[in-house]
Amino acid sequence: MRSLTYNNKRNLIGSLVILMAMAMLMPNMLAAKDIDFSGMLRSYTGARPYEGDVPITEQTADIKMEGWGEDTHIMLNPYAYIGAGGEPEIGMREAYLDLYFPSMDIRVGTQAIVWGEAEGAFITDIVSPQDLRSFILADFTEVRMGVPAVKADYYAGPLTFEAVWLPRFVPTDQPETDSIWSTDQMKMMSNPELPSDDIENSELFGKVSYFGSAFNGELMAGYAWDDNPVLEGDLDLTSSPPNTDDLSALHERYTVVGGSFSTTIGSVVLRSEAAAYLDKAFTGLANPETPSATFATSEHHQLHGLAGLDWSLFGVDMSSQYILQYIHDYDPALMSDEYDHTLTFRMRDSNMAETLTWELFTYVGFDPEDIENSTDALLRPSLTYSIEDGVEIQSGVEIFLGDESGKFGQFEDNTMAYVSLRWYF
Amino acid sequence: MYKKLSMLTLILVLLIGVGGTLFGAPDGLEVMENVYYRPSGDDMTADLEMIMTNSRGSTRERSITQYSIDTGDVDKKLMFFLAPADVKDTSFMSWSYDDARDDDQWIYLPALRRVKRISSDSKNDRFMGSDFTYDDLGERHPEEDRHTILREESYQGEPSYVIESVPVGDDDAFSKTVVWIAKDKWIGLKREYYNDKGEVYKVLNIDEFKKIDGYWVITDMLMEDLDRDHSTRLKMNNVEFDTGRTDSFFSERQMKRGPRR
Numbered sequence: 227m228r229s230l231t232y233n234n235k236r237n238l239i240g241s242l243v244i245l246m247a248m249a250m251l252m253p254n255m256l257a258a259k260d261i262d263f264s265g266m267l268r269s270y271t272g273a274r275p276y277e278g279d280v281p282i283t284e285q286t287a288d289i290k291m292e293g294w295g296e297d298t299h300i301m302l303n304p305y306a307y308i309g310a311g312g313e314p315e316i317g318m319r320e321a322y323l324d325l326y327f328p329s330m331d332i333r334v335g336t337q338a339i340v341w342g343e344a345e346g347a348f349i350t351d352i353v354s355p356q357d358l359r360s361f362i363l364a365d366f367t368e369v370r371m372g373v374p375a376v377k378a379d380y381y382a383g384p385l386t387f388e389a390v391w392l393p394r395f396v397p398t399d400q401p402e403t404d405s406i407w408s409t410d411q412m413k414m415m416s417n418p419e420l421p422s423d424d425i426e427n428s429e430l431f432g433k434v435s436y437f438g439s440a441f442n443g444e445l446m447a448g449y450a451w452d453d454n455p456v457l458e459g460d461l462d463l464t465s466s467p468p469n470t471d472d473l474s475a476l477h478e479r480y481t482v483v484g485g486s487f488s489t490t491i492g493s494v495v496l497r498s499e500a501a502a503y504l505d506k507a508f509t510g511l512a513n514p515e516t517p518s519a520t521f522a523t524s525e526h527h528q529l530h531g532l533a534g535l536d537w538s539l540f541g542v543d544m545s546s547q548y549i550l551q552y553i554h555d556y557d558p559a560l561m562s563d564e565y566d567h568t569l570t571f572r573m574r575d576s577n578m579a580e581t582l583t584w585e586l587f588t589y590v591g592f593d594p595e596d597i598e599n600s601t602d603a604l605l606r607p608s609l610t611y612s613i614e615d616g617v618e619i620q621s622g623v624e625i626f627l628g629d630e631s632g633k634f635g636q637f638e639d640n641t642m643a644y645v646s647l648r649w650y651f
Numbered sequence: 652m653y654k655k656l657s658m659l660t661l662i663l664v665l666l667i668g669v670g671g672t673l674f675g676a677p678d679g680l681e682v683m684e685n686v687y688y689r690p691s692g693d694d695m696t697a698d699l700e701m702i703m704t705n706s707r708g709s710t711r712e713r714s715i716t717q718y719s720i721d722t723g724d725v726d727k728k729l730m731f732f733l734a735p736a737d738v739k740d741t742s743f744m745s746w747s748y749d750d751a752r753d754d755d756q757w758i759y760l761p762a763l764r765r766v767k768r769i770s771s772d773s774k775n776d777r778f779m780g781s782d783f784t785y786d787d788l789g790e791r792h793p794e795e796d797r798h799t800i801l802r803e804e805s806y807q808g809e810p811s812y813v814i815e816s817v818p819v820g821d822d823d824a825f826s827k828t829v830v831w832i833a834k835d836k837w838i839g840l841k842r843e844y845y846n847d848k849g850e851v852y853k854v855l856n857i858d859e860f861k862k863i864d865g866y867w868v869i870t871d872m873l874m875e876d877l878d879r880d881h882s883t884r885l886k887m888n889n890v891e892f893d894t895g896r897t898d899s900f901f902s903e904r905q906m907k908r909g910p911r912r
Contacts, residue, residue, distance in 0.1 A: 260911065264736055264739060266736075294911050299908075299911075326908075331904070331908075338764065340763070340764040340765050365762065366762045366763055367761075367762050367764075370764075379904070381899075381902075381904060386903070386904070437766075437902065437903045439746060439755050442766075442768055442903075488767075488768045489768070490753070490755070490768060490770065490771070492753075493753075493770045493771070494770065495768050495769065495770050536769070536770060537770060538770055541776060576780070579703060579705070579711075579777070579780040579781075579881065580777065580779065580780030581780065612737075614711070615711050615712065615734075615735035615736075615737075616735040616736040616737050618737065648737075650735070650736035650737040650739075651736050
């Protein structure tokens with residue numbers, strides 16, 4: 227599912243953080259009264275019929291070690307991948323300590339944080355960066371990266387107040403330049419400048435949420451770094467490949483405010499989520515025709531919204547979402563579109579005493595003004611059979627099609643059939 | 652005068668006699684209300700063990716810890732799935748209301764790390780692949796059916812009412828049920844489920860019930876699906892009543908945290 231080149235972005239600092247976290251947590255684990263080990267082993271093979279190759283043969287071990295004290299909980303979640311080349315990737319997905327108080331919980335350490343109501347989209351859910359080395363095809367647990375953070379939740383009846391401090395910025399992991407998921411634009415952004423670890427470069431997020439019978443709702447705000455870098459400088463087009471010596475990729479600050487909501491109307495669940503990214507930096511291409519293309523950034527507000535429905539029809543779980551992104555005060559030189567429309571659709575059902583599950587998840591990108599030429603899609607049908615308790619085999623196809631310049635259609639050659647075997651313990 | 656008094660006395664005696672018969676023997680609805688409102692404490696905790704057996708005799712097991720509370724107008728239930736490993740740490744919460752409102756239901760999926768509100772339009776769906784539906788595991792309100800006492804008989808040594816219950820609505824998987832109710836304990840001992848053809852397709856047998864903390868509770872039952880030749884045994888262990896658990900336990904916070912605290 228991923229390129230197995232070890233991601234070494236500041237891995238020295240990351241390793242030190244992990245080691246410090248483990249040093250803090252191990253005594254608690256040893257002293258904990260209740261210890262639990264669980265995990266998952268997975269073998270995954272993916273073949274591309276258009277290319278006639280088998281780019282993915284991957285073995286994964288994902289271990290969870292948890293301990294509970296009177297008012298504490300610790301979690302260590304190491305993982306290891308071994309790919310076709312035999313290069314191992316070993317890391318710590320999460321390593322944190324929970325402190326429980328009567329009306330407050332505090333979590334300290336490397337943790338994945340999930341906000342919002344969207345499924346397969348990230349709108350207010352921007353606290354944890356993403357691992358996009360396999361595009362968006364990785365399991366949900368593997369798409370979100372753990373980040374060193376301090377999180378505090380205060381509970382007041384149906385209200386929860388949450389504050390998160392990320393002492394240092396960790397960007398989204400993009401595909402390596404030799405990955406089948408790397409695009410030309412990603413290659414130009416492959417080594418972005420990262421902000422220093424000074425405290426003024428830390429990130430802050432806050433959220434208040436309501437949990438009740440009538441509805442669930444969240445309001446959030448954050449002062450963050452954009453996980454995706456922007457480009458500045460010149461790209462020399464006279465050489466092949468283009469010379470990027472005068473081109474810089476860097477991350478910029480922005481402020482985000484947003485919220486989400488879900489309720490039930492009859493037998494249908496209605497979900498919505500929206501966020502405004504204020505003064506977010508976008509890359510513009512000033513002169514693409516000259517021997518050296520010039521990239522420059524400009525700041526714009528961006529709106530990102532979603533409306534979704536979940537329902538059941540003849541026992542089949544269905545879900546549909548419409549997602550819109552809009553850039554305010556748009557400049558045609560920007561490399562991003564002013565409007566971005568996406569529809570998602572999911573069907574899922576289990577049969578044979580829930581041992582056989584079929585699912586179809588679909589993303590469709592489109593431009594309402596030119597649907598015929600702009601539409602592209604990712605179709606993800608899969609079939610999962612539970613061989614016995616905790617052991618399942620899954621087979622499916624990731625089908626990319628449509629507009630070759632679209633976010634899904636550009637990966638048409640990566641259309642892939644796969645089979646995976648999972649063993650949970 | 653004496654004759655008139657004697658006649659009046661006779662009429663009163665007859666009225667009292669008939670009235671005694673009328674008010675002493677409950678009708679079907681009253682029997683089912685006695686079952687529904689049987690004292691069950693303010694809150695309850697139990698470990699559930701579910702063993703599913705298919706037609707080839709192979710079995711699968713599920714382990715669940717369940718908490719429930721009656722807050723007066725809302726019954727809240729919180730279930731934590733402990734095994735098998737692929738569903739471990741999943742939790743499910745439902746709030747059932749005494750008025751006509753639909754249940755509120757949420758599920759926490761550890762893979763998503765998110766508590767999701769889900770539709771309650773799934774009462775006929777199988778619970779975790781078992782032979783129990785969500786409706787079977789909930790407390791069906793007596794007014795959802797029309798009840799008739801078919802007869803009284805001894806069943807498993809217990810003097811029992813045999814009640815036929817026909818759903819009022821049209822959204823149930825069965826056309827009627829017949830249930831055996833222990834007279835003095837107000838516990839169901841057996842239930843037969845009938846399809847539209849009037850044939851029994853599912854049978855629930857109560858194999859063990861006991862008095863715990865002063866309340867009668869079913870601790871071992873077997874649901875047999877005759878059409879699929881599949882059965883599910885549900886055992887309740889470590890049952891405790893009136894533990895003092897408060898309403899605040901039944902929360903999004905607890906769904907994510909798990910059952911340990």
